[in-house]
Amino acid sequence: MTTESASVRTQILATIKTWPVITALVILGVIVLLAILAPWLSPFDPTAINPASRLRPPSADHWLGTDAMGRDAYSRALYGARISLVVGLGVTICSIAIGIFLGLMAGFFRTADAIIMRLMDGLMAIPGILLAIALVSLIGASLYTVLIAIMVPEIPRVVRLVRSVVLKVSNEPYIEAAISLGTRTPTLLWRHFIPNTIAPLTVQGTYIFAAAVLTEATLSFLGAGLPLDIPSWGNMMAQGRMYFQIKPYLVLFPGFFLAVTLLSVNILGDAFRDALDPRMVKRG
């Protein structure tokens, strides 16, 4: 009898253990390590301006060359990974936390439903990137404002997902049984509803992570994101843009980091989705 659950587990592992997924995990692992160890790995201060060595091509001293102000591109890329991961994780955790709370309220309490869902519909009607630009220009650019600006447009999607799970689970007799057993509402939500949201939220979380990293880079590239002195991949690309024809690597190296990170996260997300929803495997 236990073999059944064991076989489900091995099936999930089998879906996950494919070479693209393993590659993606390894790449993400390396990027996380680079970000954590940035202060020890980077040969230069990422913000130190050195007019004497402007726009140098990659060399033994400067692995990825230097930018227009003579800052070491390799060091900046490592610190840029920190920014991207912090933004990605921060946005994912905060939007899911807020989204779970609002989604549970909306799904469980009928009066809250109308109010919360109309608010969410309103938020969803505005393109995310426009909303983020508007928020940043309203409250000024800093890491926190960028985090909030990216997070707010992500919340409605989490709320909708959690609400749909709650509505589905509410019809299950085991919920009525739990109520009859005298389970208090907060316990009921914690014990019976939240565990059901974990699988879909894991999948959604990876997409939010990828979207957040991309949006941060986009905002910075457009000049509406982090202040220019903070080393982020988006800022590096924005500043290298002018020299693209003579020094294309100023854009290409941070772009490469960004692309590889996003690709890995998305591959992981797809693998989670396939593993947790067997129907998708057959279709895909």
Next chain:
Amino acid sequence: MNDVAKPVLSVQRLSVATSGPVPKTLVNDLSFDIRPGETLCVVGESGSGKSVTSLAIMGLLNHSGLELAEGEIWLEDDKVSHASQAQLRSMRARRMAMIFQEPMTALNPVETIGEQIDEVLRIHTDLGRSKRRQRVLEMLASVHMPEPERIIDAYPHQISGGQRQRVVICMALILQPRLLIADEPTTALDVTTQKQILSLIRELQQQHNTAVLFITHDFGVVAEIADNIVVMNKGEMVEIGSREQILARPEQAYTRMLVSSVPSLVPPQPRACHEELTVLQVRALKKVYREKKILGKARVIPAAKDISLKIRAREVVGIVGESGSGKSTVARCISRLLRPDEGDVLIDGANVAHIVGEELRGFRRKLQIVFQDPYRSLNPRMRIRDSITEGLRNYGVPAREGMERARELLTMVGLDETALDRYPHQFSGGQRQRICIARALALEPRLLIADEAVSALDVSVQAQILELLADIRDRTGVAVLFITHDLRVAAQICDKVIVMQRGEIVEQGPVADVLASPEHEYTRALIESAPGRHWDFKNFRPVHAGQIS
């Protein structure tokens, strides 16, 4: 019946397996014949392979990822097994037809009834438009459809479930096929409708001398209509014989067990009940559902009105009614999953009909429910130990004590304590229902509500769960409110029975009295419709005059 007539359908050593690298045999070595005008019932519990057999005969195996592994199927002089798709198409509808369990999904919701029946004629005959319409109207009249002129232009959602099944029968029989396959055609219907559909099938069968293959899990239906019976278990044919042979003199142990588990309308000897303590009293309970509409007045549907009843300790009271009778609404109002609009619900003398919040939570432990669907009443992500002890934890019982109690309860419901660390999907439907009962008993309730608690179970499991409920009632003194649509089940376990129709109680009294001398016309209709009411399955004999009426 003509014994020398050639069989319409002959199934010879049929085996069906799943297609794929590791074939799994679903039906093994099945043989039977059906002659014109004869009804053969294939009976079996879930997973016995009875539906697969019907698919094999219709040549529909490939659609379900199945393969005919061995054997032959003959429809008169034509071989159905290994026939080409074109040959099968010409045989279906004209020479063999099928009706399914779920009349709603068997009809196309966006076409009118007329169009759907007409389609059969359009494809298989070359009658003109007005001739076809004439024929459809005749057919609708022959299945006793009221107002065929109106029904022909109606859509499936505009007619009732029983009428839908009549339409499906129309489509199946309009070309007068030699063979009709009916796969649980009345399982989704109320008993009174079921009786009408069964007699309709019989009537049309006699008119056209059709051979009928009837697939069912319900021995009551079998006792009503079968000429011959095939009993199946796990893909094997257990026994084949005439109705009298199988019902009165079954040879195989499995058949004996199955037949004797079937509840009959004969109530067991009334128990002496000395308890005087009233556990539940309901007075003038009323509940109304309001359908909200954007325009116009809200539609008000009275689901329960003026419900009064009383249950004493150690007593089992049944509420019997068809779908929409309000029996579940009453159960939910009493258990306070719904709030009644008016009336009193007294548990041990305290009125709980209108309390809310913490006060309501304090009362909940006195009353527990067991639901119909054993696959959905346990949280699939929780271990059995956590499900059973949930209530205890809610009321602050220490974990060690809770575990001790969970062990006792599992033993009481006939499971061993290795079950504690497993998950619901590792158990069968009957075992899960036992776990649900254990969970309900954990808080030592005064009243147990069983809301169709045995309706989704196979008949042999059903008998075991009924026995368990009676045993628990004797041991713990719990009172049981037993909600069911099946009068036969109620007859087996209840001391008193309450008959509900359209939200009202039409009759109540001791179960033997109600069955023997029903006063209300609706109760009489229910008793007359109960399939197999003339057969005392437990004792393998017809019901003696005087036993029930």
